[in-house]
Amino acid sequence: MKIKVRRFHPRFDPPSIDMEYEVPDGLVLLEALDLIKSQRDRSLTYRSMCRSGVCGSCAVRVNGKEVLACEYKVQHGDYVEPLSVVDVIRDLVTDKSKALTTLARAKAYPLDMAQVQMSEEDIKLIERQSDCILCTSCYSSCPVYEEKPAFLGPFALTRVYRYVADKREQAKKEHIDEVIEDGIWDCTLCGNCTEVCPQGIDPKNDILMLQSWAAKFGHFNPNMSSFGSFGLEF
Amino acid sequence: MIDLLIVGSGGAGLSAALRAKELGARVVVVGKHYPTEAQTSMAQGGINAAIDPEDSVAQHIADTLASAHGLADREVVELVCQEAPEAIEWLDRIGTPFDREGERLAQRRLGGAKAPRACYAQDYTGLKILHTLYDNALKMGVEFVDEHFLLNIILHEGRAVGATFLDIRTTQVRQILARSVLLATGGYAKIYGKYSTNGFGSYGEGLAAAMRAGAKLSDLEFIQFHPTALAQSSILISEAARGAGGKLINSQQERFCDELATRDLLARAIYEELEKGLEVFLDITHLGEEFIEKNLPQERKLAILYEGVDPVCKPVPIKPAAHYTMGGIDVDRDLQTSIEGLYAVGECSNAKLHGANRLGGNSLLEVVVLGKRAAQKALDGGMEPQESEYERTRMDRQFIHTLFGLPNKIDFMERREFLSKIMYRNCGVVREEAGLKGVLSVIRQHQRELAFMGIKDRSQLYNSELVQFLEYGNLLELSEAVLVGAIQRKESRGAHFRKDFPNTDDRNYLAHTLFWKEDGVLCADFLPIKDNQIK
Ligand SMILES: Cc1cc2nc3c(=O)[nH]c(=O)nc-3n(C[C@H](O)[C@H](O)[C@H](O)COP(=O)(O)OP(=O)(O)OC[C@H]3O[C@@H](n4cnc5c(N)ncnc54)[C@H](O)[C@@H]3O)c2cc1C
Ligand code: SF4
Ligand code: SF4
Numbered sequence: 001m002k003i004k005v006r007r008f009h010p011r012f013d014p015p016s017i018d019m020e021y022e023v024p025d026g027l028v029l030l031e032a033l034d035l036i037k038s039q040r041d042r043s044l045t046y047r048s049m050c051r052s053g054v055c056g057s058c059a060v061r062v063n064g065k066e067v068l069a070c071e072y073k074v075q076h077g078d079y080v081e082p083l084s085v086v087d088v089i090r091d092l093v094t095d096k097s098k099a100l101t102t103l104a105r106a107k108a109y110p111l112d113m114a115q116v117q118m119s120e121e122d123i124k125l126i127e128r129q130s131d132c133i134l135c136t137s138c139y140s141s142c143p144v145y146e147e148k149p150a151f152l153g154p155f156a157l158t159r160v161y162r163y164v165a166d167k168r169e170q171a172k173k174e175h176i177d178e179v180i181e182d183g184i185w186d187c188t189l190c191g192n193c194t195e196v197c198p199q200g201i202d203p204k205n206d207i208l209m210l211q212s213w214a215a216k217f218g219h220f221n222p223n224m225s226s227f228g229s230f231g232l233e234f
Numbered sequence: 235m236i237d238l239l240i241v242g243s244g245g246a247g248l249s250a251a252l253r254a255k256e257l258g259a260r261v262v263v264v265g266k267h268y269p270t271e272a273q274t275s276m277a278q279g280g281i282n283a284a285i286d287p288e289d290s291v292a293q294h295i296a297d298t299l300a301s302a303h304g305l306a307d308r309e310v311v312e313l314v315c316q317e318a319p320e321a322i323e324w325l326d327r328i329g330t331p332f333d334r335e336g337e338r339l340a341q342r343r344l345g346g347a348k349a350p351r352a353c354y355a356q357d358y359t360g361l362k363i364l365h366t367l368y369d370n371a372l373k374m375g376v377e378f379v380d381e382h383f384l385l386n387i388i389l390h391e392g393r394a395v396g397a398t399f400l401d402i403r404t405t406q407v408r409q410i411l412a413r414s415v416l417l418a419t420g421g422y423a424k425i426y427g428k429y430s431t432n433g434f435g436s437y438g439e440g441l442a443a444a445m446r447a448g449a450k451l452s453d454l455e456f457i458q459f460h461p462t463a464l465a466q467s468s469i470l471i472s473e474a475a476r477g478a479g480g481k482l483i484n485s486q487q488e489r490f491c492d493e494l495a496t497r498d499l500l501a502r503a504i505y506e507e508l509e510k511g512l513e514v515f516l517d518i519t520h521l522g523e524e525f526i527e528k529n530l531p532q533e534r535k536l537a538i539l540y541e542g543v544d545p546v547c548k549p550v551p552i553k554p555a556a557h558y559t560m561g562g563i564d565v566d567r568d569l570q571t572s573i574e575g576l577y578a579v580g581e582c583s584n585a586k587l588h589g590a591n592r593l594g595g596n597s598l599l600e601v602v603v604l605g606k607r608a609a610q611k612a613l614d615g616g617m618e619p620q621e622s623e624y625e626r627t628r629m630d631r632q633f634i635h636t637l638f639g640l641p642n643k644i645d646f647m648e649r650r651e652f653l654s655k656i657m658y659r660n661c662g663v664v665r666e667e668a669g670l671k672g673v674l675s676v677i678r679q680h681q682r683e684l685a686f687m688g689i690k691d692r693s694q695l696y697n698s699e700l701v702q703f704l705e706y707g708n709l710l711e712l713s714e715a716v717l718v719g720a721i722q723r724k725e726s727r728g729a730h731f732r733k734d735f736p737n738t739d740d741r742n743y744l745a746h747t748l749f750w751k752e753d754g755v756l757c758a759d760f761l762p763i764k765d766n767q768i769k
Contacts, residue, residue, distance in 0.1 A: 009695065028539055038647045042690040042699045047267075050433040052469050052536055054361050055271040073539060089403060090696045096268055097380065109369035110329040120334045130331045130355070130362050134270050159369070166329065 001076035008088050030069040046092035056133035060092050066137035066196040083140035099139045106152045107178045108159035111171035122167045129162035131199045138193035150182045154193035154203035161206040176214050184210045185221050236262050241384050242418035244272035246580025248367035249605030255374040259613050264379040270368050273420050273433050277360025278472050280352025282595035283318035286341050289349035291315050301346050302589020303728040304744050310587050314603050321602045322353055330366040331355055344594035352595040357532050387447035388626045394576035395619035398630045405694040409627040413616030414575050421581035425709050426556035427654025431463050431470040440582040442708040444563045449571040451749040452584045454561035455719035458729045459663045461500035462516055463555035467540040471533050475518050485513040498729050501554035505663040515549035554663050560588045569608035579608035590728020640688025646706050649680055661720050666733045674717040681710050715749045718758050
């Protein structure tokens with residue numbers, strides 16, 4: 001069967017072209033890319049490491065949707081592209097570094113952990129959020145991140161929520177204060193991130209949870225308050 | 235000036251980085267991928283510590299020494315096992331979401347352990363430890379340099395003063411200098427290519443670079459094969475499947491071994507079936523969908539994807555695959571290599587914790603405990619290097635330039651695949667003199683032919699073929715030493731099994747194998763273990 005791959009190299013003319021490759025049936029996309037590279041086209045460029053869905057390096061888009069190349073079975077006629085929104089370096093390789101800076105900006109790390117007993121239920125509260133593999137698929141799908149590069153973005157916010165929801169974390173308010181600007185209120189709750197996450201994480205819901213924590217600490221949704229003086233809410 | 239340059243961002247590199255930051259040092263972590271793309275993310279089973287009331291530190295030490303078959307350093311084993319509970323407490327304190335059973339840390343029993351000893355976080359133990367370490371590294375202001383490939387260690391008057399790297403994005407060579415250098419580049423089990431459970435990248439360049447710089451390596455022939463990897467993709471099926479009652483059967487529907495035997499015995503039993511031309515399957519169908527979905531969801535998904543078999547309905551085809559490398563850069567108890575200023579820790583090193591065979595759950599423990607120790611020792615031994623561009627850097631720049639000019643008459647990817655196949659067959663689970671010598675001569679042939687190989691992709695932008703070619707060159711250099719070790723050790727011990735010498739021979743081989751280069755030529759010798767460290 002045939003698949004098409006969008007190639008990109010800034011120095012080539014034109015920089016972007018679609019190339020078609022014949023691949024055998026039944027392959028996982030990463031196997032297909034490896035086959036093309038070793039036998040057909042050495043210049044095809046992509047990332048991979050674990051081939052088992054945990055390192056987060058091989059996220060691409062197939063027919064417009066974000067997938068891990070190591071977890072997607074190739075179908076005839078598939079169109080493979082790099083992640084969107086983030087900058088493309090070459091072919092399927094994108095620049096993750098800008099998206100990763102949102103982690104430090106959002107202080108998506110423990111601030112003040114106390115030694116408290118944790119129970120099975122306490123761990124359950126942060127189990128899913130801590131499955132994140134930083135594959136960047138969610139940023140690729142996020143319409144707000146696309147419009148506004150300063151937006152903290154889904155995986156950073158999920159990670160902040162992971163620490164807010166952690167019973168050991170004492171500095172919950174400080175965490176919330178860090179995600180007010182360019183953070184939780186900017187999200188339109190469109191749910192794209194949730195739909196594409198290969199780990200079944202629900203950043204949209206985590207953002208909702210952060211919003212309700214924010215309300216508890218006296219932060220108001222600025223998008224709602226413009227009508228506040230009339231005592232009405234639309 | 236950078237106080238500590240760490241190469242590698244796995245569990246070992248990041249534990250070291252955090253400790254160094256605690257000590258107030260300036261730390262830079264360089265890796266060939268992004269930080270959380272290290273192989274540590276793949277560890278599923280757990281991390282060992284004697285905290286269960288049924289368990290004791292003494293038992294942990296005894297189990298580790300038993301598995302090591304005489305090649306562990308008792309002092310190192312004691313140190314690591316004693317510090318294990320504190321290491322788990324530390325990981326917990328900085329946020330690792332270990333599973334709980336009621337209010338206690340949940341622990342499971344892995345092969346070779348006399349008690350439930352492995353703390354875990356579902357099937358994502360390594361992933362969650364690695365990401366927690368990373369979060370804390372961001373918090374502490376550890377500096378990261380991503381997608382830089384280690385080329386060589388820079389020496390000045392016999393001391394390591396930094397390293398050279400290829401910036402993968404731009405194909406530029408740059409040097410990074412530091413008061414001390416710590417290698418945490420992981421193991422080399424991927425030299426077995428598609429006969430390895432490891433991720434792409436574990437080819438052992440850190441070891442090869444250390445050897446080129448004059449450091450000693452040791453015990454390279456000890457490579458652990460995991461008995462149950464998927465037949466096509468070599469993706470690991472965890473021990474939990476057998477622990478829960480999974481059966482091993484061959485294509486004649488016969489059972490041929492005790493499923494709960496140790497990894498090396500099972501790997502051999504399975505390999506022998508395969509050698510007879512039979513297939514081997516892991517049958518967990520009787521465990522039921524509910525159990526499998528709850529306990530082995532990842533494995534189920536991957537078996538369906540890569541083998542086209544749903545383990546709920548049908549037995550899954552398996553084979554043994556190279557999984558963990560006990561050998562590494564030889565280090566003393568302070569994790570210092572034989573070169574001043576150069577330290578090594580984690581799977582790339584041989585701190586003599588695992589000896590001839592590693593216990594499941596002990597390597598994550600090693601990377602945390604010894605990672606922190608290495609940082610401290612490396613900082614103690616730091617010295618300000620002279621700031622200038624070193625000759626090594628110019629040579630490496632020239633070297634990369636030369637690679638683009640190679641004729642590319644022989645395809646290195648084909649060679650790499652061929653080599654992995656004969657490595658697996660002759661220097662794998664079962665070894666024999668003639669086969670080993672054959673592989674060694676192939677490796678030397680490949681080494682001579684390197685100058686006729688080369689790359690097709692001429693681009694300077696993110697040239698991943700160039701990276702693979704560099705990995706291949708390093709792999710050849712290291713594999714030669716692995717073979718020499720396997721040939722010289724005319725006995726069987728732990729993971730090293732010689733069909734022609736099936737017994738352990740303490741009189742001649744209760745010794746570490748040492749490897750080093752003199753004027754570019756590989757040398758090897760045994761270092762007998764003197765005092766009675768086994769008992
Ligand atoms: C499938 C699987 C399951 C496992 N399960 C367990 C388990 O349950 N329990 C357990 O204790 N152990 C387990 N192990 C073993 C354990 O995961 C490893 O031994 C451990 O994670 C090694 O950590 P490390 O920090 O030494 O190296 P790694 O995590 O491999 O990190 C190496 C780092 O070095 C970098 N690097 C390598 N080469 C270069 C270069 N040339 N230039 C620049 N950077 C470089 C890499 O990018 C990476 O950042 C498992 C291993 C595998 C493969
Ligand atoms: S939240 Fe999901 S999609 Fe986003 S980086 Fe993490 S694993 Fe990937
Ligand atoms: S729900 Fe919010 S964070 Fe997720 S994709 Fe939509 S706008 Fe972005």
